[in-house]
Amino acid sequence: xxxxxxxxxxxxxVITGGxxxxxxxxxxxxxxxxxxDEVGCDGKHHEVGERTKTSRRCPLRAYKAERERLxxxxxxxxxxxARDALAxxxxxxxxxxxxxxxxxxxxxxxxxxxxxxxxxxxxxxxxAVLWGTMGTVKTHAAFVVYFGALWDAADALWIGSRDLAxxxxxxxxFDDITKGRAKARLEGWKRxxxxxxxxxxxxxxxxxxxxxxxxxxxxxxxxxxxxxxRQRIVTSNxxxxxxxxxxxxxxxxxxxxxxxxxxxxxxxxxxxxxVHGGNQTIPCLKCSGGTLxxxxxxxxxxxxxxxxxx
Numbered sequence: 366x367x368x369x370x371x372x373x374x375x376x377x378x379v380i381t382g383g384x385x386x387x388x389x390x391x392x393x394x395x396x397x398x399x400x401x402d403e404v405g406c407d408g409k410h411h412e413v414g415e416r417t418k419t420s421r422r423c424p425l426r427a428y429k430a431e432r433e434r435l436x437x438x439x440x441x442x443x444x445x446x447a448r449d450a451l452a453x454x455x456x457x458x459x460x461x462x463x464x465x466x467x468x469x470x471x472x473x474x475x476x477x478x479x480x481x482x483x484x485x486x487x488x489x490x491x492x493a494v495l496w497g498t499m500g501t502v503k504t505h506a507a508f509v510v511y512f513g514a515l516w517d518a519a520d521a522l523w524i525g526s527r528d529l530a531x532x533x534x535x536x537x538x539f540d541d542i543t544k545g546r547a548k549a550r551l552e553g554w555k556r557x558x559x560x561x562x563x564x565x566x567x568x569x570x571x572x573x574x575x576x577x578x579x580x581x582x583x584x585x586x587x588x589x590x591x592x593x594x595r596q597r598i599v600t601s602n603x604x605x606x607x608x609x610x611x612x613x614x615x616x617x618x619x620x621x622x623x624x625x626x627x628x629x630x631x632x633x634x635x636x637x638x639x640v641h642g643g644n645q646t647i648p649c650l651k652c653s654g655g656t657l658x659x660x661x662x663x664x665x666x667x668x669x670x671x672x673x674x675x
Contacts, residue, residue, distance in 0.1 A: 488558030500670025578615015
């Protein structure tokens with residue numbers, strides 16, 4: 366007997382010769398990023414046309430994967446594990462859930478900062494540092510940026526202090542394979558258009574370390590900051606002076622974290638001049654010497670933890 370599928374919303378029944386089996390409805394939802402010439406999405410690729418055997422990478426592939434990887438952290442920010450991330454985009458829902466009426470110093474600076482980062486374009490704008498006391502929507506706001514970027518198919522990645530510690534530890538390994546993997550991982554971070562470093566300095570990676578910037582994690586952070594001009598979003602419970610004194614950060618890295626971002630000018634291609642009439646050159650009016658400087662966005666949050674109370 367041929368199985369028969371009878372849908373009933375959230376469940377469906379399969380009628381076979383052996384009886385009726387009730388199973389959850391796993392019909393794929395229509396991907397919101399389907400192009401007019403695409404007919405389906407399997408979660409990773411879009412099928413192009415009904416007869417051609419070609420496909421394109423789904424623009425939301427990384428978005429879906431990161432929503433799953435960071436599900437528990439998102440739940441702590443109020444975005445439930447079972448919530449449909451396609452019907453209710455993470456960034457939009459988290460942005461709407463920020464209560465700007467709470468008694469928190471610096472909270473009103475969050476919305477303009479998020480708006481500026483979006484306006485400049487993911488990976489195109491300034492660095493940003495959100496720092497202050499615990500439970501003050503820093504990670505929440507960073508998630509708005511991160512999942513907004515992934516929704517727009519930007520090349521972004523989310524890492525934490527423990528990722529830096531793992532890389533720092535492996536870079537010091539005597540095993541060449543382990544060290545090689547750590548170097549490749551670090552180089553991958555450097556190439557990301559947008560890198561989010563969450564909760565920097567939330568612990569000391571090497572027990573007993575007290576001197577500022579003395580750990581292997583600090584060395585990995587230093588190589589990352591000195592080796593890439595790509596956009597960074599950083600959150601931390603530490604202030605400037607605390608960052609300087611922290612064994613996993615140190616003075617040099619703290620200075621880099623708050624530095625302006627310098628990038629090549631897109632109008633002139635970093636040359637500093639424009640060519641007209643075949644060989645006539647004039648100075649570029651949009652930059653100075655071929656580069657643009659973006660002042661880092663700083664949001665300092667101070668007040669009681671927002672993890673309690675209504």
